[in-house]
Amino acid sequence: MRKFNLKYFTGSAVVLIILLLTACEYKLPESIWNEDENGAETPVILQVEPAAEAFAGASKIKITGTNFSDSPSDNVVYFDNIMGSIIFSSSSEIIVKPPFDEELLKDSLTITISVKRSYLPARYFPYKLKTTNILFGNFDGFAEQIFSIAVDKDENVYTMIKGRKVYKLDSEGNRDESWGTTTFPKASCMKFGPGGFLYLQKSNNQSIYRIPEQGGETEKWVTLSAKVRFFDFDQNDNLYTGGTLSGLFVVFPDGSFKKLDLYEEYDIKAVRVYSGYVYILADYKGADSGVPKTGIWKNQILDNKGNLSQMQLVKDWSLTGDFSSSNPFDLTFSENGDMYIGTDYIDPVLIVRQKGTMEPLYP
Structure with a gap:
């Protein structure tokens, strides 16, 4: 029978235990905490x-x-x-x-x-x-395409809709879809004016129409000697209007009119009356290299007979920075006299302050 060597077994066991203990030893990583680091000052x-x-x-x-x-x-x-x-x-x-x-x-x-x-x-x-804007009126972008908008003295909103209709919306957006109808498919401009009528410019046409304050169908008010597109009223209830190479007209409250010797070589894109001046946004189509190709001009209203001063350049569009590569389409004024210009730029509304500084509405 083979003898069991206790001395050999004991020595081997000790070696095995040492190896196991060595293999299981866990070394902690070096601490990244710096007890002397107080951090930056609290903002x-x-x-x-x-x-x-x-x-x-x-x-x-x-x-x-x-x-x-x-x-x-x-x-x-x-x-x-x-x-x-x-x-x-x-x-x-x-x-x-x-x-x-x-x-x-x-x-x-x-x-x-x-x-x-x-x-x-x-x-x-x-x-x-x-939010910068809210949904108002809940229009269908295709079936209810909007051509022009106007607001009355009570802040009701009126929209000329595809389908020869004029809707009336109250301040909550509730619609009266039967308020008005037109005898033509599109109005390029409409505003409330003398007698409480809603005045509508048939797009690129000689005729201006109107709807009574209580609503109904359009009636022809005046027919000019050239096609026009945009208009506005002054403090005397005179209407100033123009279009592409049409020159500028003034229409009086009784429906009579006269042509002014102004803007004969211009494509008029917007007309706005503010603080005793008629402002015109237009593209110049003439040959004078000294005239801006696109700009905003103004003429002082001299009397109640529609007479205006000579043209004064307000803004050369080529000097509007990033906006100069865009096309301006419309303009209006805030109560404090800042000018708001609608464009096709990525930030679509440019503000021109009274002091001449410019900035996007929502930069």
Whole structure:
């Protein structure tokens, strides 16, 4: 019988245990915590402009404070839990555009600023984000194509619709689809004027029509000696109108008219009366190289007989920066005299301030 060597077994067991203990040894990684690192100073929000509310996806919000980073990538601005787009940053100022998200269109949200290497954020509460536009009237974009819009003294809205109809909408968007009808398919312009009538310009035509205040069918009011497209009324109830190479006409409240010796070589795209002047948006079609190809001109209203001063250039369209490559289509004025110009640019509305500065409506 083979003898069992206890001494040999004991030695082997000891070696095996040592190997097992060595193999199971767990080495911790080197600690990344630096007990001497205090982090960056905590950011502080001192002021937000505008202070209470802004437009989601459109407004530029200026945040003034301390301990921000000069590098935009080191700052993060949240509106609740959704990140905004930082346009500019310094140690004391951040300009940010809030995101557009339906979840944020509410009366109370929190602006939070986190800065790289800072352990704590800065917060501003409450804040409100609004939408830049709302759906009004619920029109079918194909079956109810809109050609022109007007507003009466009570702020009811009137729309000329495909199908020779004029709808009336109250302030809530409720529609009276039987308010008016036209004898022609399209109106290029319509406005309320003398006698409470709704005046309509048959598109690229010599005739101007009108509908009584209570509604009904169009009646022909005046027929001019040239085709026109756009018009507006002055404080004397005189109507100024023009079209492509038509020159400018003035139509008096009794329906009589005269042609003015103005804008003979222009394609008139909009007519607007403001503060004693007739403003004309037009393309110049003449041969004078000194005249802007596209621009806005104005003429002072001299009396109640429709006499106007000579043309004064207000804005050369080639000098509108990024907008100069776009086509302007219409213009209007705010109560404080700022001019709003509708275009086909990616930011479609250009504001020209009274002092001459320019900016998009929603940059």
